Amino acid sequence: MKNLWNEKNASNCKDDLDFRVYTSNLLGKNDTLVLHGGGNTSVKVDDLLYVKGSGWNLVDIEREGFSPVKMDALLDMAKLESLSDSDMVTLQRRAMTDQDAPNPSVEAILHALIPYKFVDHTHADAVVTISNSVKGKEYIEKLYPNFLIVDYVMPGFELAHQIYEMTKELDWDSIEGIILHNHGIFTFDNDAKKSYDKMIEAVTKAEEFLDENAELDIQRSYEHSGCDIAKITKVFSKYKGYEVHLNINQSPLASFYASQPNLKEFASRGVLTPEHIIRTKRVPLVMEDTNLEAGIENYIKEYEEYYMRYEDGEMMLNPAPNYMIIKNLAVISFGATKKEADIVNDIVEHTMKAVLQADKLGGYVSISEKDSFAMEYWELEQAKLKN
Numbered sequence: 001m002k003n004l005w006n007e008k009n010a011s012n013c014k015d016d017l018d019f020r021v022y023t024s025n026l027l028g029k030n031d032t033l034v035l036h037g038g039g040n041t042s043v044k045v046d047d048l049l050y051v052k053g054s055g056w057n058l059v060d061i062e063r064e065g066f067s068p069v070k071m072d073a074l075l076d077m078a079k080l081e082s083l084s085d086s087d088m089v090t091l092q093r094r095a096m097t098d099q100d101a102p103n104p105s106v107e108a109i110l111h112a113l114i115p116y117k118f119v120d121h122t123h124a125d126a127v128v129t130i131s132n133s134v135k136g137k138e139y140i141e142k143l144y145p146n147f148l149i150v151d152y153v154m155p156g157f158e159l160a161h162q163i164y165e166m167t168k169e170l171d172w173d174s175i176e177g178i179i180l181h182n183h184g185i186f187t188f189d190n191d192a193k194k195s196y197d198k199m200i201e202a203v204t205k206a207e208e209f210l211d212e213n214a215e216l217d218i219q220r221s222y223e224h225s226g227c228d229i230a231k232i233t234k235v236f237s238k239y240k241g242y243e244v245h246l247n248i249n250q251s252p253l254a255s256f257y258a259s260q261p262n263l264k265e266f267a268s269r270g271v272l273t274p275e276h277i278i279r280t281k282r283v284p285l286v287m288e289d290t291n292l293e294a295g296i297e298n299y300i301k302e303y304e305e306y307y308m309r310y311e312d313g314e315m316m317l318n319p320a321p322n323y324m325i326i327k328n329l330a331v332i333s334f335g336a337t338k339k340e341a342d343i344v345n346d347i348v349e350h351t352m353k354a355v356l357q358a359d360k361l362g363g364y365v366s367i368s369e370k371d372s373f374a375m376e377y378w379e380l381e382q383a384k385l386k387n
Contacts, residue, residue, distance in 0.1 A: 001204045004029060005193055016043050017050055017063055019192035020118065024052070026196060028059030033122040033203065035350065036343050038275060039184070042111040042119045043192075047071050049112050053102030054380075067104040070095040074112035078164040083157045085380055106380050109160035115172050116188035118195040123184040123273040126206035129214075129354040131181045132272065133361035140179055143205055148175050152182040152367055154374055155274065177202055182367050183273055214360035216353070218256045227329060235292050236334055239300070239320040247333040247345040254331040257352040263288060267325050270366025272351040274375040279344050280351075282306070282372045284331075285321035296320060310373040317376070323348055 004026045013019045020043035027033050027041065039058055042051040048068045052058065056065035073095035077083060083091075092104045105111070111119045130139050140149055148166065153159045159180070177198060178186040187198035229246065236244045260266045268283040285299045303319040323333040323344055331348060335341030358364035366372070 001030070001032070001200050001207055003197065003200045005196060010193070013192075016045050016117065016192070017066065019043070020050060020066065021061060021063055023118070023120070023192045023196040024058045024061050027120060027122055027199065028057055028061070031346065032125045032350070033199070034058050035123070035276075035346055036279070038273070039120075039122040040105040040107050040111070041121065042066075042105075042108070044071065044112075044117050048097060049074060049104075049108065051108045051111050052105045054105060055102055065102065067092075067101040067108070068097045069104050069108055069112075070097065071112055074109050077157070078109050078113055078160050080157075080161070083161075085156065085378070088157050089380070106156040107160070109157060110163055113160060113164055113167065114178075114186065114188050116195070117190040118192045119186060119188045120195050120199050121184060121186045122199060122203070123275070124199075124203040124206065125272070125350055125354055126203055126210055127179065127185045128182065128273050129210060129357050130206055130361065131179070131183075132354065132365055133358040134363040134365055135361060136181065136358075136365070139209070139361070140181070143209060144177070144179055144202070146174070146176045147202075148178045150178060150180050152180070152371065154371070154378075155183070156378075156380060210357055214357040216356055216360070218252050219259075227326060232292065232324075232332065235296065236320065239296055240318060240334065240336075242336050244334045244336070245338045245341045247335075247338075247341040249331040249333070249345055249349070250329070251349075253349065253352055255329075257356065258325050258331060259328050263325065263327055267355075269355065269364050270369075270372060272347075272354045272366070274367060274371070276347050276351070277372055277376045279322065279347050281322045282369070282376065284348075285324040286327070287324060288327040306369065306373065310370055311377075314377045 010022060013022055020041060024041045027039060033039065037057055040052040041058065042049055047070060049071050050066040050068050052061060053065050053067045069092055073091065077088065077091060089103060092108055107121060130136055133139065150163065153162045185202060187195050187202060189195035189198060233244060233246060264286040267286055270282055271277045271280060285295055287295050299321050300319045307316050323331065325331050333341045333344035333348060335344055355364045
């Protein structure tokens with residue numbers, strides 16, 4: 001992974017928050033680290049935590065995109081045995097020194113717990129690909145012996161409190177970062193460049209492991225048959241309740257992915273990192289015949305069953321699929337706008353590669369169906385779409 005630090009550009013930074021903006025933008029420029037609102041960063045200045053605000057992307061975040069929150073209030077929250085989402089949002093906003101700033105990241109409490117000035121968090125494809133393999137825990141422990149490794153926990157307060165409990169007696173100087181299984185990676189330092197460098201070095205280590213152990217041989221010659229775009233648009237618009245826009249992906253990767261045997265089972269093993277689910281849903285519609293309406297009806301029936309298994313008073317989201325895989329042909333993503341369809345496609349592109357590589361390591365395994373539902377219906381994640 002290329003290190004994008006540039007001394008000339010960095011020399012324009014006047015204070016810690018400038019450095020925080022600069023290295024956040026560097027992280028955001030690499031879509032194998034973060035995608036469309038993913039990841040979060042922070043800097044501690046005096047008694048305040050300036051943490052990425054909800055609704056901002058790291059690639060273009062500016063100073064006003066960071067929310068200033070009182071550190072002592074966040075650390076007090078971490079000690080609580082329980083804290084509802086609404087109470088967390090309320091308490092965090094109450095602890096902000098600028099009420100015009102955006103809501104702090106859902107990981108603000110965790111950022112406060114890490115006793116270093118600069119904290120970087122990404123959902124690096126390479127790290128999560130390894131973690132999402134059947135032997136992921138074993139591989140991660142060998143690759144990152146000096147990292148704190150945490151089993152999957154729901155992001156937000158639950159994760160922060162879990163790490164609070166795990167680190168009460170921890171000598172933070174003894175670890176180089178944190179790996180969250182099925183989720184992502186944290187690095188940190190009192191120097192912005194060093195924290196960024198640590199992220200690049202750690203992810204490079206994962207990329208090199210995949211190059212050595214999970215190299216892909218993607219065939220590049222496929223006979224593509226046509227598909228009725230007008231019909232697909234009309235039918236999906238009916239089920240979505242609005243005129244859909246399409247992103248049709250027939251790249252070598254997408255074609256290879258769509259050609260896999262037992263395609264529905266193969267392609268229905270869950271998201272790469274939890275927050276992707278608000279864009280893609282947990283699984284796609286897989287079409288292995290030409291009856292599109294029947295395929296969508298069956299998908300909706302299965303989605304409703306999934307919803308009934310775990311709902312606890314939440315209003316069901318639109319049950320129609322957000323992307324479709326047509327056997328031996330294409331991957332098609334849907335959105336209310338062209339941009340929305342393109343975002344879904346971006347996430348699916350990264351997921352397809354990760355699934356194929358994780359299978360080279362013995363098999364791909366995402367978070368559980370129950371945990372997936374919790375993320376899909378988490379009010380704090382749904383709020384991101386509104387932003």
